[in-house]
Amino acid sequence: MAKKYEKLFSRDFSFPSVEAWVRGESTNPKQWTDKKQPFLPYIVTERSDDTVHFYYDLEGVEWVQDLLVKLAREDKGFIKGVEKTVLEKLKYIRPIYEKEEAINLLELKRFLRELEDGYPWFEAMWWFCQMDDRKLVGLKLGKITKVRALTDKLCNSSDTVIRKSLAKIYPNLGDRPSALSAGEITSGKIPAKGVLEKRSKGYFFANHKLYVGASKSTIAKKLRIHFKDEVVKRIKHLKGSIAQRGIVRGYVRRVMGHKQIGFVRDGEILVSPMTIPDFLPAMVKASAYVTDEGGILCHAAIIARELGKPCIVGTKFATKIFKDGDFIEVDANRGVVKFLD
Structure with a gap:
């Protein structure tokens, strides 16, 4: 039976932002555990209708949340450790994304690395702050909710920095630089405009692989999954x-x-x-x-x-x-x- 994937977010993010988010949260095992995620792909993204839709395996989400709670119950210092690591991961990227200004190529390469490396920790923090209170009974969250507030602009503002930087670094690509991958930016091997144009119109990204030109049904069959899309009737x-x-x-x-x-x-x-x-x-x-x-x-x-x-x-x-x-x-x-x- 095909696994169900539910859309949790839609954002018009550049491809490097999507890569950092998806690869960071899909790291297996995550940096805060030695346990491997059994539900893969954890996230599947679809670019269509000029935005990116983020589909999650809800069993995978449940697994992550349960593991976080288990680790926090076994180690009273676990949440404090997540909090401390998040602050460390923010040291380089936060001053940059808070400004929302373009940075040079060398800085951008490091920014993308640091952003992706921080995502497993950001995810852990976000789940602690968003989980049902019934799961967290008996746990002391400490200052993690205050640290969470420091990341309110992380996703959106980081994408703004990435878009502005790419536009400045690659002025000849028009509005297509946001379709570049982190690997292409790092290697300097820039695809033809036609390739980027096609990519910007639509793609799927899952398991660290990019699929361009494939239909939703083809991707579902290939990954053996089922997309749980909203069936919306005409209402008043x-x-x-x-x-x-x-x-x-x-x-x-x-x-x-x-x-x-x-x-x-x-x-x-x-x-x-x-x-x-x-x-x-x-x-x-x-x-x-x-x-x-x-x-x-x-x-x-x-x-x-x-x-x-x-x-x-x-x-x-x-x-x-x-x-x-x-x-x-x-x-x-x-x-x-x-x-x-």
Whole structure:
């Protein structure tokens, strides 16, 4: 029976960012244990619709969480050790990603290495902070939640640094540098523009392998897995969490990734899987925000409160239901988004 993989995140990340995330979390064994992950591939990513979808083997997630809890119960200093190592891993990369500025090629190579090397530890910390409280009964998390706050910008801002750096280092590649792999950046063996163009339109990445031009069904068969995709019917309204109150009516503009930022017009309603700092110019123009993911502390929620714009987050399916040009109402007093025609 094929293993089920569920989509947990969607982000328009550059390929080097995806590699660092997936390879880092898929390291086997992870740096904090000698136990090997039995559920592989742990993560499968799909680039489509101008963004990257991250599918996880939920049995693999459960295995990681259970192992972390077991290690923490057996060793009272384990969580403290994770906390200490995370701080060490942040020493080089955090000052860089906090600035969100381009760095040179030599610095970028090291940044990518350090980022990937830190991911197993970041993952351990994130799971401790996100696990169900019932699993953590009796465990003392100490300061790890405060350390977690230091990584709020890690993923998004690191990708901004990578994108800006690649654009500066490879100006002749136009908007294609973000499709380069870390190996190509390190070796200097840059593929033809056509190869990068095809890669930027769509790929799958799993088990340290890149698949370009393959269909989802082909990948599922090859990896012997099943993608658990949302089956969304046409509905009249959608509910989510209120991040900033207010009521707005307007036309939808889907912003799945960087390519759509410049298409947003004044007064349109921005609908996205999850906003990131690079989306700010579009968010200033938009009259309201609706996202698939996120909670009251996510990027969209924070910007909505700063700009005083209605915002509903965590709808799960907004980008599946609403299309460009749909006329909708965002009632962020009730947490409801509905069609008006």
